[in-house]
Amino acid sequence: MKKIVLLIALLTAGFALHAQSQEAYIKAMTKGLESFGAAQTQEDRMATAGQFERIAAKVKDQWHPHYYAALANINLSFNAPDLAAKDGFTTKAQKYIDAALALAPNNAEIIALQGYNYMAQLTADANNRGQSLSPRVMQNFGKALAMDKENPRAMALMAQMQYGMAQFFGSPTDDACNMVRKSIPIFEAQAQGKSLDPTWGKEMAEGLIGQCNQ
DSSP states (O other): OOOHHHHHHHHHHHHHHHHHHHHHHHHHHHOOOOOOOHHOOOHHHHHHHHHHHHHHHOOOOOOOHHHHHHHHHHHHHTTTSSSHHHHHHHHHHHHHHHHHHHHHHTOOHHHHHHHHHHHHHHHHHHHEEEEEEHHHHHHHHHHHHHTTOOHHHHHHHHHHHHHHHHHTTTTOHHHHHHHHHHHHHHHHSSSTTSSSSSSOOHHHHHHHHHHOOO
């Protein structure tokens, strides 16, 4: 009887510790997402990346912190001062993408993020990397859309890539503009703050629509 009581006590304590740990994780992620949404400067983005990197180091069995650590580093790369710094951020981002994919290999959000990281690498040195990285970018966005045809981030990123390619080759941008316009109501339908799943990208899509309307 004493053994049963001890076992029940240990199980109860274990559940309580797990609940406390989960609560702390959600709190830390929520704070990180608030910082991500409010970031305006490169220093802000660095701080946000650091938040998610610290969470990812502690919570190794959840894909969300790895995803956001990667995203934060990709965003840092676009604003880095030179090619070496840009490549440093995208290399770090890739490490977190790999970790997220290991945990959730069939997740359309992570696949789209992989395409975004290739896109950042391409943008950093388009003349030398365009030919080799463009197919990788498009392949990942296409794969993400095949998995989730209404993923607004994959749609907007694909549209942005298509728009850039159309401009480069002097082709019509209609397909890209139509695709990004379709993403807006999907962005607006996403429940903000209801889960840790990604909801970013609407401002990026609206920026491209602005270019389409010029």
